[in-house]
Amino acid sequence: MNAFSYVRPRTLSDGLRLLRSGASALAGGTDLLGLMKDGLARPELLVDLTGIEGLRGWSRAKGKGLRIGALTPLVELEEAEELHRAMPILRESLRDAATLQLRTMGTVGGNLLQRNRCWYFRDQATACWLKGGTKCFAVEGENRLHAILGAHECVAVAPSDLVPALIAYDAEIALASSRGRRTMKLADLYVAPHGRERREHVLRPGELITEVRVSESALARKGAFQKAMERKAWSFALVSVAAAARIERGVARDVRLVLGGVAPIPWRVVAAERGLEGSGFDEAACAEAADRALQGAAPLRDNGYKLPLARELVRRTLRSLVV
Amino acid sequence: MTRILKSIEEFEGEVSESLVIVDGHDLPPARHDGGSPEIGRSRRRIDATQRVTGRARYTQDLYLAGMLHARILRSPHARARVRRIDTKRAEALPGVRGVLHRFNTPKTPFRGDDVIFREEVRFVGEEVCAVAADDEDTAREALALIEVDYERLPHVVDLEEALGDVAPQLESDGNVSESGSHKRGDTKRALKEADVAVDVTYRTSTQLHNALETHGAVALYDGEMLTVWESTQHVFGVRTGLKNALKLPYSRIRVICDYMGGGFGAKNGVGKYTIVASLFAMRFGKAVRCVLTRDEENLAAGNRSATLQQLRLGAKGGRITAIEHTSWSNSGQGKWIANPTGPTNTLYEVANVNTRSYKVVTNAGSLSAFRAPGYVEGAFALESAIDELAEAAGVDPLTLRRRHAGAGKDPITGNRYSDKHLLECYRIGAKEIGWDRRRAGGTRGSAPHRRRGIGMASQIWGGGGGPPAYATVHVDPDGSVVLTAGTQDIGTGTRTVLAQICADELGVELDDVRVQIGDSAGPFGPMSAGSMTLASVGPAVRLAAHDAREQLLGAAAGVLETPKAELRLEAGAIVSKGARTPLGEVLGKVDNNTVIGKGIRFPNADDLAQKTFSAQFAEVEVDVRTGEIFVERIVAALDVGRIVNPLTAASQVEGGVIQGIGFALSEERIVDRALGRVMSGNLEGYKVPTVKDVPTIVVKFVDRPDRRANNLGAKGLGEPPIIPTAAAIANAVANATGARVRHSPLTRARVLEALALAGIRD
Ligand SMILES: Cc1cc2nc3c(=O)[nH]c(=O)nc-3n(C[C@H](O)[C@H](O)[C@H](O)COP(=O)(O)OP(=O)(O)OC[C@H]3O[C@@H](n4cnc5c(N)ncnc54)[C@H](O)[C@@H]3O)c2cc1C
Ligand code: SF4
Secondary structure (H helix, E strand, O other): OOEEEEOOOOOOHHHHHHHOOEEEEEEOOOOOOHHHHHOOOOOOHHHHHHHHHOOEEEEEEEEEEEEOOOOOOOHHHHHHHHHHHOHHHHHHHHOOOHHHHHHHEHHHHHHHHHHOEEEOOOOOOOOOOOOOOOOOOOHHOOOOOOOOOOOOOOOOOOOOOHHHHHHHHOOOEEEOOOOOOEEEEEEHHEEEEEOOOOOOEEOOOEEEEEEEEOHHHHOEEEOOOOOOOOOOOOOOOEEEEEEEEEEEOOOEEEEOOOOOOOOOOEEEEEEHHHHHHHOOOOOOHHHHHHHHHHHOOOOOOOOOOOHHHHHHHHHHHHHHOOO | OOEEEEEEEEEOOOOEEEEEEOOOOOOOOOOOOOOOOOOOOOOOOOOOOHHOOOOOOEEHOOOOOEEEEEEEOOOOOOOOEEEEEEEEHHOOOEEEEEEEEEOOOOOOOOOOOOOOOOOOOOOOOEEEEEEEEEEEHHHHHHHOOOOOEEEEEOOOOOOHHHHHOOOOOOOOOOOOOEEEEEEEEOOOHHHOOOOOOEEEEEEOOOOOOOOOOEEEEEEOOOOOOOEEEOOOOHHHHHHHHHHHHHHHHHHHHHEOOOOOOOOOOOOOOOOOHHHHHHHHHHHHHOEEEEEOOOOHHHHHOOOOEEEEEEEEEEEEOOOOEEEEEEEEEEEEEEOOOOOOHHHHHHHHOEEEEEEEEEEEEOOOOOOOOOOOOOOHHHHHHHHHHHHHHHHHOOHHHHHHHOOOOOOEEOOOOEEOOOOOOHHHHHHHHHHHHHHHHHOOOEOOOOOOEEEEEEEEEEEEEEEHHHHEEEEEEEOOOEEEOOEEEEEOOOOOOOOHHHHHHHHHHOOOOOOHHEEOOOOOOOEEEOOOOOOOOOHHHHHHHHHHHHHHHHHHHHHHHHHHHHHHHHHHHEOEEEOOEEEEEEHHHHOOOOOOOEEEEEEEOOOOOOOEEEEEEEEEEEEEEEEOOOEEEEEEEEEEEOOOOOOOEEEEHHHHHHHHHHHHHHHHOOOOEEEEEOOOOOOOOOOOOOOOHHHOOOEEEEEEEEOOOOOOOOOOOOOOOHHHHHHHHHHHEEEEEEEHHHOOOOOOOOOOOHHHHHHHHHHOOO
């Protein structure tokens, strides 16, 4: 690990001011410290956000939807009963994410911005394309965990379990930097690395996520989440599926279907969502949606199994919304 | 009278003969009437408090004053010639004390090579240089400043690629060499005459040990003595390795392993890190610590070889008539292989057997022994194939095995087994799992798309132990006892069971016995491997305790002026006609005298085969649309002779089963073929079972002493429980679904593929 300085500001404005070039925001550190130890991140200054007032915790004001502070530890989302009633998919998606220790340290903002787990990326000795090299080693190498959909130069997959769940609820994020504030759809934060864009998200330098927001209308949706792993715990998703819909008299509205672990970005499948709109999530409609979800899939040497696996998880997750 | 006797021992499937110096006579078998105060009783580990309070000192915990830190530069290439090494910048770094490499390191024989830094490095992770510095960070930084000029050479890391014609040939006689064969009867004819036959290929992936404590050593040299603390399964083996490498006499080397965080076979001898630490220690006259990181551990500290195995089996009239088994093992840069055909050669009484096993060298990290090396891989293939044959023949797979499991003799040597209760294991296990619930084709599972199945597999393994092994029992005048034995506790509970044997035989309380092991300054003992610790050292301890007791009774007879024949030693007191005098009180009369009992391990009978046997039964559910396997229950029924401590014995079985589940379902080293790098080098990528992956494990022991094996009647238990687990699970999966997965671990990809092949999944 390189030498670095460390500060723990008390206010957001101090934090933003300190986040000049060479500085990195530190939340729970469960991803960043690992990257630093492996020489994959070399910040000169760590700006610890955990001392900043008002970034931690969540609230739900009548009619104003849900606001979750970016510094809220994942375990709080998982354990709060009121939150569970408002948005059960949070607990469902976090239950099998990482481990309890990691969820206790790890925060919402950090989860949204965690870097991919491609083993070539995480291996300091391998200068792959995403790290500025010339080639992606996974394409022709060991790719059982890699993308089957939507990849360009880099076939790493979006790792988070929480993100597909939030996107299924049209979550927005609030951003702040020393130059001002903005909001965006969480889904728009992510890009599949390509061309000169050798990164997984579009957060600007010096910018912080302050909050995640879910609108009141989205909270009316019913949601479900499923995840397939290589063992029964402490595993990133081979495939994960988040689905949500408003169900009015047995008919689906505002259907959302988002997959994790299959593409470089959280893989929302609008075509499948449209096909389900107005359906009752009957077997046939779910099976068709599952097929649509995987349209265009281009498996690599070792990850073809993700197709049947994803298809079945999609079908099951959708079905579970009505049965 | 001192004399020399011949002994036959088996170590990890290899039988050898040795000579032993003995004196006096062995004891008759220990009684087994339930009246033993200690043997057969569940006892908490005597070092449990030390361990759970963090006071137990492991090699990694050792930080000595003024200690230097050594780190190793490892080859980034799978194969390359080291042409030039420039250490100027590294040595200029403040805090760096020195660098070792092939151009400045004296000859230090190591496992068949005469140097530790080879000119041609042959796998990613092979040692190229070592740095000693004042602290760990400086040492690590220095590694990055060393410039090595490598001439890259063509490499091959994959087993099946190495077998092919286009692969670079790594040895003058090619990549493949035969390492063992066995033939009895005529398999060709038997296969031709068979009613049914199966011809199947199995694969097993490379499994990494990943003991909690990584490999490492701390060396200290004071100008006279080299003292090395090492996380090892054999303090004497490390001592021998250092003697050979450094040309020091035994008397000037002391190796200590106090507590140890697991080895599983990968810590059976000296490591390059030991030699590096020792060379630096001798050069600087300081303590030097060299401990591997997890990543290094998974590159260069051994593994269970990947295998490719072909089996042909024939049956006639409901009996197995022929087995042909050919196996190839990826030994990496190892110089031996663990033989996967071992179980095929000896587990069942089959008239016609023809097996051959090959070593394949590659540019990958070398194998090392790994808990029942060879047999785990071999049992997966053999026991899967037996089920496939049973299915083809329309015979219940347990019934088929029963027909061949009763033999009383080793089919290779013709020697009688000292004892064998495999059929009893079948009976106990079948009853416990409810084998009669098993249906061909499986049953419905607990949810739609879930199928349920039961499978089983069995095992043969050594575990008889043997000489030489020594113990002494010192009894101090206050009645407290120090048991010293040539062994180490690698986490199995050795300390505890030896204390029990000592207390039992001597007639003192368990708490009165302090156990001194893990130190080459004491008498010799075998490596804690090959399931031989208890069966080797236990009988010596018993004899030493017996010797001490005889002396104590003699002394007590003098002190109490009572005939020795009227005295007993029980629970720390001399008992005479109902009167109890505490031992300390008796010995107080002869203050400062020390009673020293001596014990050795007597030879094994040279016309008997000491083996362990067991069977495991697995009940699983399989989600046939996602390929997920749910192991619900494992029943292990074992015949390992007498059980000294049911609690520690059960924990060995549970540990073995869990490691077997890892081998069966999730543990797999993944190597990039082009780079030669291990991609699953940490505990995120390399998936050992978590607590959620562990099913209910039911442990049953036959618990009958093997009176012909040794004076305790106990045999080894470390390895038997990992051998049949994977096959039992694969057989249960096949029973549940009709899909046969022939490659362990049974990952999603493999299960889904097999389900599709079997037409179960769309
Ligand atoms: C072994 C392991 C297994 C895991 N398994 C899973 C899993 O199964 N599913 C899953 O979803 N996740 C998993 N994770 C990821 C884990 O959830 C994340 O590491 C965690 O959520 C990150 O949160 P953190 O607060 O520790 O982030 P940090 O490590 O502190 O930060 C991560 C990144 O986000 C940036 N950052 C943090 N907060 C903000 C903010 N408010 N604004 C702007 N930038 C910010 C940091 O600068 C850094 O670049 C796993 C992690 C590990 C180590
Ligand atoms: S998938 Fe992406 S991160 Fe992985 S090797 Fe390819 S470019 Fe690098």
